[in-house]
Amino acid sequence: MLMCRGLAEIASDYIDGELSHRQNLTVKMHLMMCNDCRTFIGNLRASNNLLSAHSSGRADEEFLRRIDERVSEALKTRPAGPNDSNDTPQS
Numbered sequence: 001m002l003m004c005r006g007l008a009e010i011a012s013d014y015i016d017g018e019l020s021h022r023q024n025l026t027v028k029m030h031l032m033m034c035n036d037c038r039t040f041i042g043n044l045r046a047s048n049n050l051l052s053a054h055s056s057g058r059a060d061e062e063f064l065r066r067i068d069e070r071v072s073e074a075l076k077t078r079p080a081g082p083n084d085s086n087d088t089p090q091s
């Protein structure tokens with residue numbers, strides 16, 4: 001009988017469809033009975049989708065560039081305090 005911990009170990013393979021037919025069946029049986037693992041698999045699958053969406057070439061670059069823009073924009077709009085020049089010494 002597959003336990004929760006065992007399922008967690010093969011969960012990513014299950015999502016990737018890399019388990020054997022028998023392992024796959026065992027996971028499904030467990031998921032039918034175990035609400036916790038259903039949630040776990042659901043979350044894992046969601047974050048997996050997010051990752052693969054961003055790791056495919058151009059989308060990834062654009063994603064990073066957008067973060068870059070956000071950061072530099074946040075730095076620009078940062079209110080300059082009286083001690084601002086001390087924060088960033090120019091050497």
Ligand SMILES: [Zn+2]
Pocket residue numbers: 003004007030034035036037
């Ligand atoms: Zn479980």
